[in-house]
Amino acid sequence: MAENNLVWHKPYVTRNDREELNGHRSVCIWFTGLPSSGKSTIGHTLEKRLHKLGCRTMVFDGDNIRHGLCADLGFSPEDRSENIRRISEVAKLFIEAGVIVITAFVSPYRKDRQRVRELLGDDLIEVYCRCPVDVCRQRDRKGHYDKAIRGEIKEFTGVSSPYEEPESPDLILDTDKLDVDESVEILLNLLVERGVLPLSTLKGPLNRR
Ligand SMILES: Nc1ncnc2c1ncn2[C@@H]1O[C@H](COP(=O)(O)OP(=O)(O)O)[C@@H](O)[C@H]1O
Numbered sequence: 001m002a003e004n005n006l007v008w009h010k011p012y013v014t015r016n017d018r019e020e021l022n023g024h025r026s027v028c029i030w031f032t033g034l035p036s037s038g039k040s041t042i043g044h045t046l047e048k049r050l051h052k053l054g055c056r057t058m059v060f061d062g063d064n065i066r067h068g069l070c071a072d073l074g075f076s077p078e079d080r081s082e083n084i085r086r087i088s089e090v091a092k093l094f095i096e097a098g099v100i101v102i103t104a105f106v107s108p109y110r111k112d113r114q115r116v117r118e119l120l121g122d123d124l125i126e127v128y129c130r131c132p133v134d135v136c137r138q139r140d141r142k143g144h145y146d147k148a149i150r151g152e153i154k155e156f157t158g159v160s161s162p163y164e165e166p167e168s169p170d171l172i173l174d175t176d177k178l179d180v181d182e183s184v185e186i187l188l189n190l191l192v193e194r195g196v197l198p199l200s201t202l203k204g205p206l207n208r209r
């Protein structure tokens with residue numbers, strides 16, 4: 001840093017101050033899984049629940065981010081890694097801002113997710129949306145799996161590009177067995193268990209000062 005003449009300016013309002021004001025801790029809930037395994041659906045439903053409870057939240061969703069921040073990136077292994085690197089850096093900033101960050105990216109490579117872990121440490125809750133590829137294909141409203149099988153989409157995860165399953169995620173959701181609301185309940189309980197949300201959250205909206 002010193003050779004760039006960059007000096008970190010310590011914020012006067014800290015993350016801890018923000019967390020106290022919000023009445024909950026900040027964290028990143030990182031969904032990973034095959035396309036159509038349910039990451040976006042569960043992520044946004046969880047956000048809606050948290051928002052109603054009075055939490056500060058933000059969802060970063062794969063396709064949306066590729067419209068802007070990562071519009072220059074494709075689906076090669078290098079570009080996928082850079083995509084995940086940028087998202088994790090933005091997630092880190094939002095965590096500092098006191099927000100509960102929810103990310104919904106395929107994030108297929110173990111080494112990329114490992115880098116997220118190194119960057120975010122205990123602020124990361126890695127959630128694997130596990131679902132057999134044939135169920136994902138049946139659910140796929142965008143027809144991406146069929147296009148990938150016909151060779152019309154290249155490097156499609158689950159068809160022509162690998163998905164490396166997480167070895168020790170914080171949580172596995174079997175989305176072919178659990179319905180969306182059941183998954184969200186499990187997640188809310190985990191957030192309470194990890195001290196992100198106070199126990200009282202499960203009974204009603206947070207009491208803000
Ligand atoms: N139990 C379930 N959990 C999550 N999604 C489900 C479930 N059952 C059916 N679906 C449907 O599967 C699709 C999952 O798509 P999406 O959430 O966009 O997946 P992803 O973000 O992982 O690509 C949605 O249309 C959703 O309504």
Ligand SMILES: [Mg+2]
Binds near residue numbers: 040041061062
């Ligand atoms: Mg999605």
